[in-house]
Amino acid sequence: MRPFLYDRAASTESAPRAFDGLKEASLIQGRAPAEYLAGGTTLLDLMKLDVMQPARVVDITPLEPQHGSIAISDAGLRLGALVKMSTAADHPAVIKTYPVLAQSLTLAASAQLRNMATLGGNLLQRTRCNYFRDTSWSACNKRNPGSGCAALDGLNRQHAILGASQDCIATYPGDFAQALMALDATLDIAGPSGSRTIPIATLHKPPGSTPHIETTLAPGELITALSIPAGPWTRRSLYLKIRDRQSYEFALASAAIALHLDGDTVKDVRIALGGVASVPWRARDAEASLIGKPLNEATATAAARMAFVGSAPRTHNAYKVTLGQKTVVRALLQAATLEG
Amino acid sequence: MPKDRDDTRPDSVSRRRFLGATASTAALPLMGAAAASQASAQALPPPDPQAPLDMRLTVNGEAYRLGLDVRTTLLDAMRDHIGLTGSKKGCDHGQCGACTVLVDGRRTLACLTLAVAVQDRAVTTIEGLARADGPLHPMQQAFVDHDAFQCGYCTPGQIMSAIGCVKEGHADTDDAIREYMSGNICRCAAYPNIVAAVRQAKTQMEG
Numbered sequence: 001m002r003p004f005l006y007d008r009a010a011s012t013e014s015a016p017r018a019f020d021g022l023k024e025a026s027l028i029q030g031r032a033p034a035e036y037l038a039g040g041t042t043l044l045d046l047m048k049l050d051v052m053q054p055a056r057v058v059d060i061t062p063l064e065p066q067h068g069s070i071a072i073s074d075a076g077l078r079l080g081a082l083v084k085m086s087t088a089a090d091h092p093a094v095i096k097t098y099p100v101l102a103q104s105l106t107l108a109a110s111a112q113l114r115n116m117a118t119l120g121g122n123l124l125q126r127t128r129c130n131y132f133r134d135t136s137w138s139a140c141n142k143r144n145p146g147s148g149c150a151a152l153d154g155l156n157r158q159h160a161i162l163g164a165s166q167d168c169i170a171t172y173p174g175d176f177a178q179a180l181m182a183l184d185a186t187l188d189i190a191g192p193s194g195s196r197t198i199p200i201a202t203l204h205k206p207p208g209s210t211p212h213i214e215t216t217l218a219p220g221e222l223i224t225a226l227s228i229p230a231g232p233w234t235r236r237s238l239y240l241k242i243r244d245r246q247s248y249e250f251a252l253a254s255a256a257i258a259l260h261l262d263g264d265t266v267k268d269v270r271i272a273l274g275g276v277a278s279v280p281w282r283a284r285d286a287e288a289s290l291i292g293k294p295l296n297e298a299t300a301t302a303a304a305r306m307a308f309v310g311s312a313p314r315t316h317n318a319y320k321v322t323l324g325q326k327t328v329v330r331a332l333l334q335a336a337t338l339e340g
Numbered sequence: 341m342p343k344d345r346d347d348t349r350p351d352s353v354s355r356r357r358f359l360g361a362t363a364s365t366a367a368l369p370l371m372g373a374a375a376a377s378q379a380s381a382q383a384l385p386p387p388d389p390q391a392p393l394d395m396r397l398t399v400n401g402e403a404y405r406l407g408l409d410v411r412t413t414l415l416d417a418m419r420d421h422i423g424l425t426g427s428k429k430g431c432d433h434g435q436c437g438a439c440t441v442l443v444d445g446r447r448t449l450a451c452l453t454l455a456v457a458v459q460d461r462a463v464t465t466i467e468g469l470a471r472a473d474g475p476l477h478p479m480q481q482a483f484v485d486h487d488a489f490q491c492g493y494c495t496p497g498q499i500m501s502a503i504g505c506v507k508e509g510h511a512d513t514d515d516a517i518r519e520y521m522s523g524n525i526c527r528c529a530a531y532p533n534i535v536a537a538v539r540q541a542k543t544q545m546e547g
Contacts, residue, residue, distance in 0.1 A: 110523025
């Protein structure tokens with residue numbers, strides 16, 4: 001790990017200042033001027049691997065009193081960005097009213113990691129692409145812009161079949177962001193030029209020709225809260241995660257479903273996919289195909305096919321098309337059996 | 341490894357000398373107050389990220405004052421500088437669970453925790469569970485009773501994690517124990533015995 005300067009954030013307003021005009025950072029070429037530290041489960045890991053090399057680390061844990069609480073009202077759920085994954089996952093009202101959120105958190109990582117990692121940090125966790133994490137591979141456009149992508153013709157069993165580009169096929173590794181996508185969450189963001197609120201769907205950027213730019217956050221911007229609107233689809237919601245082993249593993253395919261049924265007829269449905277795409281992926285065409293129809297094996301299968309139209313498998317990940325479709329079918333049919 | 345600091349500066353402590361000193365000393369007085377305060381200093385001279393920082397850690401109820409490189413993890417601070425080697429280094433990347441300790445009562449991976457970031461927290465390790473002249477913690481006794489280890493390397497992490505698992509209320513069924521203990525890898529595969537041990541200790545801890 002490279003040396004860095006350590007600061008503890010005094011306030012949400014002052015924290016972003018660590019990112020501007022950092023003269024001493026320019027002493028070390030090519031290093032990010034600063035990174036925020038919360039749970040540290042991604043940052044410390046990648047600093048040890050020399051994948052991330054911040055010149056300054058700003059510990060935002062002191063901001064927990066302002067951004068560390070959970071509030072539920074008739075209008076919806078508000079989660080502070082510094083709430084730990086385990087705290088949100090074990091919250092009785094979250095489990096009852098927003099099961100897809102609780103399940104996506106419980107099925108992620110390990111108990112220790114969930115005790116450490118925060119909700120805001122979880123959204124920003126970096127890909128598990130081995131060519132990104134292993135610096136002995138020189139070609140990684142995400143780590144070293146313009147160097148190429150070793151995964152394109154490498155071992156790409158874990159890689160994305162949706163939303164990838166010729167410059168990067170890394171998979172977005174998380175689970176929670178998909179649940180937030182399905183529920184149309186918004187994010188409060190504080191930054192050097194004030195605060196703003198954005199839909200979760202606009203946080204992550206598809207790789208395109210700039211895979212190193214992963215989000216729409218400006219330097220110094222900090223996610224402070226996550227808001228999830230109430231709706232008739234939140235109770236009948238679930239997260240189905242398919243992986244190589246039953247616990248403590250990243251998704252090969254996953255689906256976050258939120259369903260509003262009127263009798264047997266679909267009034268509204270949200271489908272977000274994980275494990276298969278370069279960013280948290282909303283399958284809007286598949287959703288639209290179900291509106292006004294009964295939810296059964298035939299309609300679910302048709303929707304699942306639609307969700308993977310345009311997928312672009314490589315040598316080792318073509319199985320994800322079938323696996324992803326079956327995951328969507330099973331998740332939809334399971335959701336239909338839940339109480340609304 | 342980055343190069344040593346310039347040793348000629350009056351306020352500096354060379355990295356080599358510093359490491360040599362810490363290796364033989366359990367707890368250090370503050371080394372180089374000027375250097376230590378530089379992490380948050382905005383004024384000239386520019387702060388040196390390699391200057392040792394004055395840190396205070398509380399482990400098993402004991403307060404320690406250490407002069408440590410900012411990069412030092414809680415795990416390395418305990419093992420290499422305090423002398424508490426019960427917590428083990430397995431993968432050093434948060435994947436194996438061997439370094440699990442309790443921080444303010446929550447199970448935490450010491451290898452992914454910066455020592456400097458937990459100065460105001462209470463850390464509990466395997467060494468802090470029982471007094472030298474007292475009985476074992478029920479979880480320690482249960483691991484002995486059920487032969488819940490072979491080589492023993494993962495055991496301190498397993499036991500600390502298992503205590504967290506019970507306290508969190510995630511040890512009600514064998515399936516729950518397996519799920520909520522999945523962050524602790526045992527290469528000897530003593531898993532069935534670990535589940536049995538957690539089940540036994542849960543009854544005693546809650547009884």
